Amino acid sequence: MSRELTYAEAVREAIDLAMARDERVFLVGEDVGVYGGAFGVTDGLYQKYGPERVRDTPISEAVIAGVATGAALTGMRPIAEIQFMDFITLSMEQLVLQAAKLRFMLGGKVQVPFVLRTPAGAGTGAAAQHSESLENWFVHVPGLKVVMPSTPADAKGLLLASIEDPNPVIFVEHKLLYRTKGAVPEGYYTIPLSQTEVKRPGRDLTIVATSLMVVRALEAAERLAKEGVEVEVVDPRTLKPLDAEPIIRSVCKTGRVLIVHEACKTGGFGGELAAVIAESEAFDYLDAPIRRLAGLDIPVPYNRELERRMVPQVEDIVDAARRLVKEAR
Amino acid sequence: MNQSFADLSPERLRALLHQMMLIRAFEEAAEQLYLQGLIHGTMHLSVGQEASAVGACAALRPDDYILSTHRGHGHCIAKGARVDLMMAEFFGKETGYCRGRGGSMHMADVETGNLGANGIVAGGVPMAAGVGLSIQMQRQDRVVLVFFGDGATNEGAFHESLNLAAIWNLPVIYFCENNQYAMSMAITRASKVEKLSDRACAYGIPGVTVDGNDLLAVYCATKEAVERARSGGGPTLIEAQTYRWKGHSKSDKQRYRTKEEVKAWQERDPIARLAQKMLEAALLTENDLQQLQADVDAEIAAAIEFAKASPEPDPATIFEGVYA
Ligand SMILES: Cc1ncc(C[n+]2csc(CCOP(=O)(O)OP(=O)(O)O)c2C)c(N)n1
Ligand SMILES: [Mg+2]
Numbered sequence: 001m002s003r004e005l006t007y008a009e010a011v012r013e014a015i016d017l018a019m020a021r022d023e024r025v026f027l028v029g030e031d032v033g034v035y036g037g038a039f040g041v042t043d044g045l046y047q048k049y050g051p052e053r054v055r056d057t058p059i060s061e062a063v064i065a066g067v068a069t070g071a072a073l074t075g076m077r078p079i080a081e082i083q084f085m086d087f088i089t090l091s092m093e094q095l096v097l098q099a100a101k102l103r104f105m106l107g108g109k110v111q112v113p114f115v116l117r118t119p120a121g122a123g124t125g126a127a128a129q130h131s132e133s134l135e136n137w138f139v140h141v142p143g144l145k146v147v148m149p150s151t152p153a154d155a156k157g158l159l160l161a162s163i164e165d166p167n168p169v170i171f172v173e174h175k176l177l178y179r180t181k182g183a184v185p186e187g188y189y190t191i192p193l194s195q196t197e198v199k200r201p202g203r204d205l206t207i208v209a210t211s212l213m214v215v216r217a218l219e220a221a222e223r224l225a226k227e228g229v230e231v232e233v234v235d236p237r238t239l240k241p242l243d244a245e246p247i248i249r250s251v252c253k254t255g256r257v258l259i260v261h262e263a264c265k266t267g268g269f270g271g272e273l274a275a276v277i278a279e280s281e282a283f284d285y286l287d288a289p290i291r292r293l294a295g296l297d298i299p300v301p302y303n304r305e306l307e308r309r310m311v312p313q314v315e316d317i318v319d320a321a322r323r324l325v326k327e328a329r
Numbered sequence: 330m331n332q333s334f335a336d337l338s339p340e341r342l343r344a345l346l347h348q349m350m351l352i353r354a355f356e357e358a359a360e361q362l363y364l365q366g367l368i369h370g371t372m373h374l375s376v377g378q379e380a381s382a383v384g385a386c387a388a389l390r391p392d393d394y395i396l397s398t399h400r401g402h403g404h405c406i407a408k409g410a411r412v413d414l415m416m417a418e419f420f421g422k423e424t425g426y427c428r429g430r431g432g433s434m435h436m437a438d439v440e441t442g443n444l445g446a447n448g449i450v451a452g453g454v455p456m457a458a459g460v461g462l463s464i465q466m467q468r469q470d471r472v473v474l475v476f477f478g479d480g481a482t483n484e485g486a487f488h489e490s491l492n493l494a495a496i497w498n499l500p501v502i503y504f505c506e507n508n509q510y511a512m513s514m515a516i517t518r519a520s521k522v523e524k525l526s527d528r529a530c531a532y533g534i535p536g537v538t539v540d541g542n543d544l545l546a547v548y549c550a551t552k553e554a555v556e557r558a559r560s561g562g563g564p565t566l567i568e569a570q571t572y573r574w575k576g577h578s579k580s581d582k583q584r585y586r587t588k589e590e591v592k593a594w595q596e597r598d599p600i601a602r603l604a605q606k607m608l609e610a611a612l613l614t615e616n617d618l619q620q621l622q623a624d625v626d627a628e629i630a631a632a633i634e635f636a637k638a639s640p641e642p643d644p645a646t647i648f649e650g651v652y653a
Contacts, residue, residue, distance in 0.1 A: 034584050035513035058483035058519040059450045059511055087449070090484070125370030127432045129448030298651045302432030303421035303642050304369055310647070 002153070002185040008041045008178040010152035011117070014159040015042065015079060017188050019049055022077060025163060026053040029064055029081030038083045039119055039178055065091035065116065069099040069168070072114040077163060085120035085172065086132040099168040100143030111166040115159070121174045121212060121262060122311050128299035131307075133263035135210075138170045139240045139272065145169040145193060146239040150214035152182040154237055157191030165193060174212045196243040198250065202230035205325055206250040208273055209235060209260040213312060217260055220317035229325055239269055247273070248280045255287035256324050262311050265294035288327035293320045335549050337387075339612045345387055345544060346607065347621055349379040349600045352403040354625045355412055358633060359402070359419055359433075363579060368419050372433040373400040377542075377574035380599030381506050382407040384547025385474060385569070388555050394442045394460050394473040396453030399434050400506075400573070401446030404476050409441035416632040422639035429642045430650070450511070451481035454490045454503070461499030461564070472558040474502040474551070480511025482525055491566065495532040500558035502551065503566045506541060508573045513585040526568040534564050541569030542599040571599075 005013065018025045027042060027049075033056040036043030046054040057064055061082060068080040082088045088095070099112050122131035138146045145167055149155040155173070162169040199214060200221050209217040214235045221231035232250050236242055251257045257277060259270040270292040277283070277290055296310045334342060356374045363372060375382065382403030386395065389408070397404040405415060410426070418425025418436055425431075426438055437445030444460065447453045457475035464471045481487055482505060494501045505525055509516055522528060529536025535557070539550045547569055554565035572594035576583050607613040 031513045033513070035581075036584075038512075038580070056514055056518070058514060059480040060483045060485070062485050090486075125432070127370065127430075127434055127448065129434065129452075296647065298648060299430075301430045301642075301647070302370060302427070302435070303429040305644060306421075306429070306642055306647055309644055 002183040004181045005152050005184040006178065007152045007155050007173070007180050007182070008039060010156040010184045011041050011159060011173060012043065012045070013184070014156045015045060016048070018079070018160060018163045019045070019053060021188065024075065024077040025079060026055065026076065027079050027081065028055045028057060028067060030057055030059055030083050032056060032081050037081060039175065041178070042081070061087050061090035062094060065094035065099065068114040068116060069094050069102070069112060072112045072168070073102065073110055078114040079163065080114060080116045082116060082118040084130050085118045085134055086129050088118055088134060095138075095144065095168070095170075096141050100141050103167070104143060112168050113166045115162045115169045115171050117171045117173060119173045119175045119178070121176055122300045122307055123176045125302065125304060125307065127302040131300035133261070133295065135170070135172050135239060136263060136267060136269045136272070139269060143168070144240065146172065147193060147237065148172045148211045148239055149237060150177065150211055150235050152180070153184045154191060156184055157189050158193065158237060160188065161190035161193050164190060169193075172211065176212050177215070180215065191237075193238045194241045194243045195238065196234060196236045196246040198232060198246060199235050200231065200233040202232035202254070204230045204254060204256070205321055206232045206234060206247070206254045206257040207260055207317070207321065208247055208257060209233060210239065210269065211262065213260040213262055216312065216314045217317055219314045220321060223314070223318050224321055229321065231321060242276065244276050244280070248277065248282045251277055251282035252285045255285050256327070257286075257290050258317075258320055258324050259290070259292045260312055260317055261294050263295055264297045265292060266297050268294050270294050286329060288324055288329055291320060291324050293317060333545065333606070334610070335545055337548070342607060342612060343617070343621070345383050346600070346603050346613070347625065348383045348407055349544070349603065350621055350625045351412065351628060352379045352382065352406050353600060354629045355406065355415070356402055358629045360575070362419070362633070369421075370432050371578045371580070373578050374575040375400045375403040375573065377594065377598070378506060378508055378571045379403055380544040380603070381541040381547050381569040381571050384544045385476070385504050385551045387548050388551035389472070389474060392442060393471050393555075394444055396444050396457050396460070396473065396475040397436075397446040398453065398476050398478060398481075399446060399448055399450070400478065401436055401476070402433070405436050405438060405443055405446070408438065408443045410438040410443060412628055413632040413635040414438075416636040417639045420636040420639065421641070422636060423642045424635070424639040451477055451484035451486050453477065454481060454484070455486045457501050457503070458490045458494045458499055461494055461501040462497065464500050465497070470559055472500040472502060472555055474504050474555075476504050476506060478511060479505060479507040479509065479516045479525060480514065480519065481505070482528065483519055491532045491534070491564065494564040495534045498561065498563040501564040502554045502558055503564060504551070505566065505568045506571055507568050508571050510573070510577070510586070512577045512581070515585065524568060526566055529566040534566060536566040536568070538568040538570060541571030542597045542602065544599060544603045
């Protein structure tokens with residue numbers, strides 16, 4: 001059975017199910033308790049599980065990552081929340097130099113099973129320090145898993161899988177997705193990490209997109225279908241470790257690929273994806289250059305129109321796709 | 330001169346009262362404009378905290394620096410910014426202080442020494458040490474005052490900055506606006522020290538707690554710290570105890586506090602307190618007060634007109650200001 005839930009409700013349901021099932025699971029972060037989280041995601045969990053398992057912290061992102069790491073190392077299963085992905089910059093040392101490496105450095109004798117949830121993305125008028133998409137920083141670090149769901153059902157299943165996973169997982173939500181709705185199965189289920197999904201089949205062009213851009217790519221695909229262009233939309237869902245096979249297969253089929261993400265283009269995940277595709281057998285099938293459509297290389301502006309232009313919109317995806325289907329190698 | 334007004338002349342006092350009233354009017358207008366959908370994003374209002382912004386900046390010289398916070402409209406006005414250019418920034422217009430790129434959380438007026446609000450809690454605190462160092466190395470006699478909230482004192486960077494400023498004897502005034510909450514987190518839950526200024530002893534510097542809703546108390550404490558910093562005596566930690574009347578931001582249901590608590594603090598309105606004191610000392614008449622309010626309202630109305638009539642940024646300039 002499934003019913004419609006918002007993305008935020010799906011995340012909350014996953015946390016609730018995990019906490020009900022496993023006493024080791026607890027929530028830790030800023031304003032996750034009575035306030036219910038800055039975006040209301042943890043609303044009601046404090047009332048249900050109490051202050052011991054839904055723990056408000058002072059504004060101390062370094063130690064939020066630190067307690068998650070330390071508690072995970074010694075038998076607990078923390079879910080840490082960093083209120084905006086921008087603030088994860090203050091957690092970097094514990095995440096990158098400790099959590100990510102402990103299992104390896106200690107010869108595999110320990111596990112660090114925690115999930116760090118954090119909302120990313122622009123579009124709320126919150127300007128340059130509250131709109132970052134920093135996922136690719138973590139993709140670069142061996143030892144961290146990076147998950148970025150685009151639908152409510154994926155958010156729930158992937159979060160439960162992340163909580164079960166014995167490794168530190170950076171779970172990136174998107175602020176503009178929180179209110180989007182979709183069918184979500186009831187009860188406990190997991191969607192395995194590292195499982196790319198084809199969200200829409202098509203023969204003319206592959207769009208590989210992440211997070212909010214999956215939703216926009218699907219809308220663009222609808223519009224393009226009316227023009228007779230059949231787009232295949234592929235969502236990696238887990239950025240690291242990446243399940244590349246379905247992406248490569250799709251590009252072999254369509255011969256054209258557009259990569260879309262919100263984060264700034266330079267140094268973004270699109271570069272990695274392009275390289276993976278170029279290094280694969282799909283290279284021989286390419287009828288046009290691999291194209292990337294991504295955030296502009298600027299801090300996120302406050303002004304509404306500038307902010308809109310900074311991030312790929314549906315019409316930008318449509319335009320880029322139209323151009324790409326006409327391109328030849 | 331009346332002892333209870335320190336060294337402030339009646340004209341100066343009226344100017345400071347005017348500033349506090351202007352801050353309140355600015356923020357109340359901003360809130361209305363937001364509710365009307367004319368401003369997007371979010372904003373953090375400092376209604377109820379005007380005395381700490383104005384009292385602190387009154388103790389500074391025009392060439393002194395400040396670093397501000399996400400709750401920074403008051404600091405900006407108190408340091409001498411123009412409300413029309415601030416309002417234009419709120420509207421995201423090209424004529425705004427940050428050309429529409431920054432918005433409420435990044436409001437800055439470099440010409441009046443305001444190096445900017447900050448979207449990051451404690452974001453300005455480490456930089457303050459750098460500004461202090463720059464002043465010291467250039468042999469200037471300026472000081473820098475950095476505002477931050479109670480919540481900021483629990484960031485690691487707070488500790489690092491105070492310690493460095495202490496050992497290098499930097500001309501920094503660390504000004505904590507303790508409004509009792511960091512979003513939903515009461516300071517009594519977030520810290521075990523009785524007064525946040527007690528933390529100063531960890532760095533071997535002076536620390537003082539003042540009634541942040543008393544303009545004169547804030548002014549006097551800051552003046553002393555400024556004199557110390559300017560004369561080579563190093564940093565001071567000031568804690569101004571105050572309260573924010575409004576929610577944390579535009580999405581706060583305020584489940585973590587009671588209406589009674591808010592009401593009790595509203596009875597300690599810093600603006601009404603100064604006005605009352607000045608009325609009693611015959612430094613002000615009821616007529617003056619009405620005139621001040623009328624002036625303030627007219628300034629804000631003009632600022633809104635200016636902002637509305639101002640042009641949007643040209644999208645062709647979107648890459649300006651980024652060098653890499
Ligand atoms: C590093 C960082 N963490 C969290 C936030 C989100 N946030 C913004 S303001 C705020 C509360 C700040 O409290 P305080 O320092 O007391 O200032 P106040 O809002 O009370 O003026 C929080 C948690 C942020 N902007 N930056
Ligand atoms: Mg506070």
